[in-house]
Each structure stands twice: as structure tokens, then as C-alpha cells.
Amino acid sequence: MDAVETAATQQLDPFKGVKKVPLEEYFTSGHRTCQGCESALVMKLMVKASGPRTIVLGSTGCMYVANTTYYSTSWVVPWMHTQLGSSGSAGLGTSAALKVLMRKGKIKEEPINVIAFCGDGGGADMGLSAISAALTHPEYNFLILLYDNESYANTDIQLSGLTPYGAHTTFSPPGKAKRIMHRRWKKNVAGMLAAGHPECRYVATVCASYAVEMMNRVRKALTIGGPTFVHSLDPCPKGWDYDPMLSHELGELAVNSGVWPLYDVEDGVLKLYGRTRGIAEKRSKRIPVRDFLIKQGRFAHFTDDDVDYFQHKIDEMWTKWLIPGIIPIHKDLEKDQPPA
Amino acid sequence: MGWMYAFEAITVTPALRIPMVAMVGNRALDDPGAFGVEHNDALAVRDLGWQLVWVDNAQEALDTALIAYRVAEDRRVFLPCAIGCDGAFLTHSQIQVKIPPQQWVDAFLPRYNRGDLLLHPDNPITVAPQVNEDWLMEIRKHNDEAMKRSKMVIREAYADFARIFGRNYGNPFFEEYQTEDADVVLVGMGTLSMPVKVAIRRMRKEGKKVGLVRVRWFRPFADVELATTLSRFKAVGVIDRDFSFGSPYTSGVLATEVRAAMYPSDKRPPILCFICGLGGREVTVPDVQRMSDMLLKAAAGETQPLTTWVGIRE
Numbered sequence: 001m002d003a004v005e006t007a008a009t010q011q012l013d014p015f016k017g018v019k020k021v022p023l024e025e026y027f028t029s030g031h032r033t034c035q036g037c038e039s040a041l042v043m044k045l046m047v048k049a050s051g052p053r054t055i056v057l058g059s060t061g062c063m064y065v066a067n068t069t070y071y072s073t074s075w076v077v078p079w080m081h082t083q084l085g086s087s088g089s090a091g092l093g094t095s096a097a098l099k100v101l102m103r104k105g106k107i108k109e110e111p112i113n114v115i116a117f118c119g120d121g122g123g124a125d126m127g128l129s130a131i132s133a134a135l136t137h138p139e140y141n142f143l144i145l146l147y148d149n150e151s152y153a154n155t156d157i158q159l160s161g162l163t164p165y166g167a168h169t170t171f172s173p174p175g176k177a178k179r180i181m182h183r184r185w186k187k188n189v190a191g192m193l194a195a196g197h198p199e200c201r202y203v204a205t206v207c208a209s210y211a212v213e214m215m216n217r218v219r220k221a222l223t224i225g226g227p228t229f230v231h232s233l234d235p236c237p238k239g240w241d242y243d244p245m246l247s248h249e250l251g252e253l254a255v256n257s258g259v260w261p262l263y264d265v266e267d268g269v270l271k272l273y274g275r276t277r278g279i280a281e282k283r284s285k286r287i288p289v290r291d292f293l294i295k296q297g298r299f300a301h302f303t304d305d306d307v308d309y310f311q312h313k314i315d316e317m318w319t320k321w322l323i324p325g326i327i328p329i330h331k332d333l334e335k336d337q338p339p340a
Numbered sequence: 341m342g343w344m345y346a347f348e349a350i351t352v353t354p355a356l357r358i359p360m361v362a363m364v365g366n367r368a369l370d371d372p373g374a375f376g377v378e379h380n381d382a383l384a385v386r387d388l389g390w391q392l393v394w395v396d397n398a399q400e401a402l403d404t405a406l407i408a409y410r411v412a413e414d415r416r417v418f419l420p421c422a423i424g425c426d427g428a429f430l431t432h433s434q435i436q437v438k439i440p441p442q443q444w445v446d447a448f449l450p451r452y453n454r455g456d457l458l459l460h461p462d463n464p465i466t467v468a469p470q471v472n473e474d475w476l477m478e479i480r481k482h483n484d485e486a487m488k489r490s491k492m493v494i495r496e497a498y499a500d501f502a503r504i505f506g507r508n509y510g511n512p513f514f515e516e517y518q519t520e521d522a523d524v525v526l527v528g529m530g531t532l533s534m535p536v537k538v539a540i541r542r543m544r545k546e547g548k549k550v551g552l553v554r555v556r557w558f559r560p561f562a563d564v565e566l567a568t569t570l571s572r573f574k575a576v577g578v579i580d581r582d583f584s585f586g587s588p589y590t591s592g593v594l595a596t597e598v599r600a601a602m603y604p605s606d607k608r609p610p611i612l613c614f615i616c617g618l619g620g621r622e623v624t625v626p627d628v629q630r631m632s633d634m635l636l637k638a639a640a641g642e643t644q645p646l647t648t649w650v651g652i653r654e
Contacts, residue, residue, distance in 0.1 A: 053461045068469035078459045081468035083348040094459070112461060 036244025241297025376620010
């Protein structure tokens with residue numbers, strides 16, 4: 001079998017500590033995201049990690065509407081809008097176009113980073129099939145970054161496939177007759193993409209509360225080559241309903257409570273990192289999920305039973321899953337009993 | 341159906357001024373399933389800034405592909421172009437075509453230059469930001485002006501094509517067949533010109549003066565040109581290989597457009613719409629004869645239905 005023809009990538013070594021991170025910004029002023037927006041921070045860190053020789057493609061969502069208003073742009077690197085469900089196609093297509101333009105001698109031969117980002121609605125709902133298709137093409141280098149604020153936040157907090165169980169959204173408002181309007185569990189996107197795409201060499205989950213580790217995952221994804229995927233959990237003051245000053249803390253709470261495991265899968269090898277690794281190796285204890293939930297208005301209607309159920313599901317994720325925190329396949333069948 | 345699946349991307353293509361050329365094998369939209377031709381798939385983009393052209397045979401498909409690239413990639417236009425090829429009849433049949441030598445194509449078709457719109461780190465632009473009501477109308481107007489300029493560029497391209505390739509299509513926008521002395525004409529797009537031409541030759545022997553106007557370019561629409569030509573006849577019958585449920589007089593898309601184009605004319609003959617050949621059903625010679633007879637009656641002053649489904653089981 002002939003080897004797949006791959007193009008060279010930029011060699012982006014990990015930043016060894018926050019003091020080694022360059023000062024240059026490629027996502028700067030000119031945007032109008034909400035106060036405390038973690039997704040804007042993710043954008044900033046993402047291009048800081050990738051450097052100036054980068055093309056960014058943005059699916060419709062908060063990071064389109066709020067960042068690029070005509071006559072102003074916060075992007076220092078070339079940026080182009082793509083459609084809600086098209087981040088996979090846009091990343092693949094741009095990478096392929098660069099390759100062919102270089103082959104024809106129309107542009108200088110050099111490794112150019114291609115990053116296509118999407119929100120949870122665009123990536124995990126509408127664009128999942130395009131992302132899946134893109135991840136089957138090892139001959140093109142690009143990263144798909146999913147910034148997950150757990151709702152369609154830009155259009156006023158509608159429920160998405162990544163909205164957690166029970167959360168209050170405009171599509172699932174709790175009421176007197178029915179307290180829990182959203183009874184579906186969040187999709188496991190990174191796990192599913194890692195498990196199902198043998199040509200994809202790198203999948204990671206990140207949280208911008210751990211900024212250097214997050215940037216290093218982006219750098220790794222761009223260096224390793226081929227199609228790669230990074231899933232970032234982004235606390236959202238508007239959608240999660242909390243004081244904007246708590247964004248950083250909520251990211252930490254999500255990780256420390258075990259709700260958001262940090263890991264990367266490189267060439268099929270799973271590695272937990274950061275606090276998640278400590279939890280898995282029993283060096284540190286998972287904090288109660290209640291600590292994470294109680295700070296957010298979207299869970300204000302939760303009774304003790306609801307919190308217990310949420311805790312039970314997170315416990316299950318760490319004790320019953322075949323690969324704890326990552327692959328939700330159980331060895332034994334148990335009855336799911338959400339509170340009435 | 342892939343065309344419909346890509347609709348979100350197809351919508352932004354003209355808005356982003358991406359001059360791609362799409363060969364659309366017109367096929368009936370699901371449901372119910374059919375492999376044969378219907379023009380509704382390509383017509384679905386008619387209002388979005390796509391140029392649309394229909395071809396009659398394989399040679400014209402090849403020639404039109406070259407012309408379409410030339411027109412689309414002209415910086416005065418910079419709009420995408422879809423070439424409608426009747427599904428099954430053209431897409432799943434084989435015939436010999438003349439492949440032009442590379443140097444002719446090079447002489448006709450300049451290299452594509454994206455210019456200052458190239459997305460590259462050396463050209464750090466932001467493409468398609470959110471403009472809202474502040475600027476949307478102005479940007480739409482750019483596309484409108486580009487589509488208006490397209491007509492002129494199409495004329496130039498066909499003239500150059502005739503000069504370089506030695507094949508002259510005459511009027512780029514529509515083909516006329518036996519119209520010089522015709523009393524009535526049929527108007528249609530795509531492969532149905534074959535049975536229509538055969539039927540016209542037979543009817544001519546019976547003394548019925550019928551002609552054909554086969555429309556090539558649907559966008560930009562040859563409004564003035566068609567109105568000038570069609571006003572010469574006593575009745576016009578538009579054959580629609582498409583449907584537009586609930587449209588004016590429940591006609592097809594082409595008939596509605598032809599009527600709109602004719603309205604400013606001083607002389608407006610009766611315009612009948614014939615819906616036929618949907619889902620790849622054959623448009624037969626007797627079908628064409630029946631349509632022509634209705635037209636001749638309309639020309640003689642007899643009232644005829646504005647829309648008729650032809651070749652349908654009663």
C-alpha cells in the first residue's frame with residue numbers, strides 16, 4: 001500500500017510555562033463578546049498558540065457574530081466565515097486548496113496552519129457529519145476546534161446537543177408542572193470522534209482555565225499533521241447564568257468535579273492530563289458536583305434529588321465506564337433512574 | 341440530491357463572489373424517487389446570484405463549461421455558474437464529442453486570479469463578517485450589478501469562442517429553430533428540443549407553421565431579447581420541465597418568467613404553459629403536436645387554458 005502523501009507541518013513545540021508564551025496577539029480588540037466570555041479567550045489562546053502563519057475559518061455562532069462586525073475585525077490572521085454545519089468541509093477544503101496552490105506554484109511552498117472552529121450547535125449538532133468526514137482524510141493538515149458553551153448562546157441560549165441534563169435554556173424553561181425540561185444527557189463528542197476515526201491522529205479535550213495546557217494541545221494538534229480535533233469547554237456567563245468574574249473558576253470546577261475530563265488521544269494512545277489525571281490516579285479527590293452546579297443559575301431549579309442524580313451519573317462515568325471519563329460503554333447494564 | 345444537501349454552501353457561494361462552475365445533472369427531487377430529469381433542483385438557486393444555463397447535448401455541455409468558467413471568473417462578474425444537463429438523457433448516455441486542443445482552451449480561458457480576495461497569511465483579510473442591516477443592501481447591490489454585467493461578458497465569451505474554436509452558437513441566450521416564418525413557437529430548455537424539432541418538421545409538412553425557441557441562459561434572463569423575439573408570433577407555448585405549485589396561473593417557472601419578461605412589450609401574444617416530461621417522462625412527438633394544436637387555436641383567437649399538464653394519465 002502506498003503511504004498517504006502528507007504535507008509538512010509547522011513544528012510548534014509546547015510552551016514550557018506561562019512565562020515562555022509570546023506576547024504577540026493575533027486575536028485582539030474589535031470584538032464585542034460578553035463580559036467574562038471564555039470562548040473569546042479560547043479564540044485568543046488558539047491563535048496565540050498557532051502563530052501568524054495561520055488561516056482561521058469560523059462557523060456561524062457567537063465567535064462569528066460577536067467577533068467580526070463589518071468595518072472591524074479582531075483577527076490579525078486571515079479569517080473567513082463558514083456556514084453553521086461546514087467547519088469540517090471548510091477546514092478540509094482550505095487545506096486542500098493550499099496544497100494545490102503550492103503544487104501549482106501559485107503560492108510559496110510553506111506549512112500554513114488551518115484551523116476551523118465551530119460552536120456546540122454548529123459542531124456537535126449540525127456539522128457533526130462534515131467533521132466526521134473531514135477526519136477521514138489523513139492527507140490534509142487542519143485542526144477543528146469546538147468551543148462548547150453548551151447552548152446556542154448567540155441566538156439567546158437555545159438548547160443544543162451539548163446542553164447538560166436539566167439545564168434551564170429558552171427551550172427548556174423549568175416550571176411548576178414540570179421541573180426538568182431537558183432530560184437528555186450531553187453528547188460525548190471527543191470520545192466519539194477519537195473512537196471512530198482511525199485516520200485522525202490527535203483528539204483532545206481542553207479548558208481555557210488551564211491556558212498553557214490548552215495552548216499546548218492546539219500546538220500539538222497542528223504539529224502532528226492530518227486532521228485533528230480539540231474540544232474546549234467554555235463557561236458562558238449569559239447561558240450558564242453566573243457572575244462574569246467566575247468564568248475561570250467554573251472551568252476549574254468542571255474539571256475538578258469530574259464533569260469535564262481533560263485528556264488527549266494521540267495515535268490511539270489515551271493520556272489523561274492536569275487535574276483529571278490526579279483524580280484518575282486517586283492523588284486528588286473529585287469535588288462534589290454540587291459545587292459546580294450551585295454557582296450557575298441554569299441549575300437553580302434543581303432539587304437535592306436532581307443534584308444527587310447528576311452526581312450519580314458523574315460517579316458512573318468514573319466507576320462504571322469501560323474507559324472512565326472517555327468511553328461510555330458499560331460492562332453491565334444498569335437501570336437509569338432520573339428523579340421524577 | 342447532493343445539490344440540495346449542499347444548499348447552505350451553495351447559498352453563500354455567489355454572496356462570497358466565488359466563481360465556481362457546477363455541472364448539475366438535473367434530476368427529480370425526492371420524494372417520490374425518480375432518476376429522470378426535472379429542472380427544479382437547479383432552479384432552486386435562481387434568486388441567489390448563481391448564473392444558470394441549460395444545454396441540449398454533450399458537445400454543448402463541454403463548450404458551455406469552458407464558456408461558463410470564462411464568464412464566471414471574469415472579474416467584472418465573479419459569480420458562480422451552474423450548467424443544467426438533463427439527468428439520465430445527457431448524464432447517463434454516451435456520445436462522441438470534439439475535445440479542443442489545449443492551446444485553444446488556453447487562448448480562450450485566462451488563468452484564474454483570485455486577486456486581493458486570496459485567503460493567505462500574506463493577505464490577512466477577514467471575509468464575510470456580520471454586516472447586519474447596516475451594509476447588507478449595498479453588498480446585495482454589488483451582486484445585482486455583477487449579474488447585470490454578466491450579459492455583456494456572456495456575449496463577449498461566445499464571440500471569442502466562435503473565433504477560437506470555430507463553432508458559432510449565434511445568439512448566446514437562446515437558439516431559434518424554424519422561427520423565421522412561424523405563426524406560433526414553443527419555448528423550452530434542455531434536451532426536449534429533440535422531440536420538438538422532429539415534431540416541427542412533421543407539422544411543417546401539414547402546413548402548420550410552428551417554431552422553437554430553446555432558452556440557454558436562464559440567469560441572467562434574456563428579458564428584452566426574448567420579449568423582442570417572442571412578440572413576433574401569434575401565440576407562445578412555454579414547455580416547463582419543472583413545477584411551481586401555487587405560482588400565478590399554477591404555471592411552471594419558465595412560463596412565469598417569460599410572461600413577466602413579456603409584460604412591458606407593446607405586443608403580447610397569448611402565452612400558454614405546458615408542464616410535461618417530469619421525472620424523466622418522455623416528451624413525445626404526439627405531445628408536441630397536441631401542444632402546437634392548442635397554440636394554433638390560441639393564435640386563431642380561441643381561448644385556451646393558461647396551464648396544461650401534457651402526457652399525464654387522466
